[in-house]
Amino acid sequence: MTDARQDQAAEWFAGLRDACCRAFEQLEDVFEESPLAPGRFTRTAWRRDGDDPGDDDHGGGVMALMHGRVFEKVGVNVSVVKGALSPEFRRAIPGGEAAGGQFWAAGISVVAHPCSPLVPAAHMNTRMIVTDHRWFGGGADLTPTFPLAEDSAAFHAALKAACDAHAVADYAHYKAWCDRYFYLPHRGEARGIGGIFFDNLASGDWDADFAFARAVGQAFLAVYSDLVARHLHEPWSEEQRRAQLIKRGRYVEFNLLYDRGTTFGLKTGGNVEAVLMSLPPAVIWP
Secondary structure, X not given: OOOHHHHHHHHHHHHHHHHHHHHHHHHHHHOOOOOOOOOXXXXXXXXXXXXXXXXXXXXXXEEEEEOOOOEEEEEEEEEEXXXXXXXXXXXXXXOOOHHHHEEEEEEEEEEXXXXXXXXXXXXXXXXXXXXXXXXXXXXXXXXXXXXXXXXXXXXXXXXXXXXXXXXXXXXXXXXXXXXXXXXXXXXXXXXXXXXXXXXXXXXXXXXXXXXXXXXXXXXXXXXXXXXXXXXXXXXXXXXXXXXXXXXXXXXXXXXXXOOHHHHHHHHOOOOHHHHHHHOOOOOOOO
């Protein structure tokens, strides 16, 4: 099922992973107020268990994880997997029932849980999926414990600029989609301040779709690095830390109950530790 376009997408995701790791390690280096050593990413490769006894290569990925003095936990995962969707899952994936449920998927997922409650948590992912046709999906969103209007404006402006530069994208639509998606109905509240979310992007111009997917990753890395640096040196209290841990509980609830990426990873034989990388290292439910 692999062709040059799939190889090109997989290579891009790996390159973006490397850029994210470099940027986050640089933020660790500049925070000299902490007595701890700056964090560094540890990379762990994994292979997907096969669902086709006639094919020994079902892909896998690399989980890059860092626990540091700026980021309590940050993961940057890349995967390239293929095989057959389970019969009960094929109906949930566009084109999943065609060709015996065969699929190919590649993508990057970034989830950052900072130490400081004044630095927002963040998420970004982009992916390419192939069944009997191919498409891109993904998005980025911000989850501050204490939302600030200027931070929200900067984050949304960066994503809007990425959308506006590509005719295949629709910022207003993707922003509204994100607001609907990252919502906890059992709480009646949003997970964070939003961002953009898109799926099934197949405009008929693969190059244009891919260019937009790249732009989302680049815009996220630039604006989120700036937001972390903006608040990195601000002092915080134990009361603010407790509020952060409570907010993280909402993050856990969403990812385990509603997140499509979690469902897709688990139902396609992904590495469990990589799929659940998004969960924060410490959390409380009061």
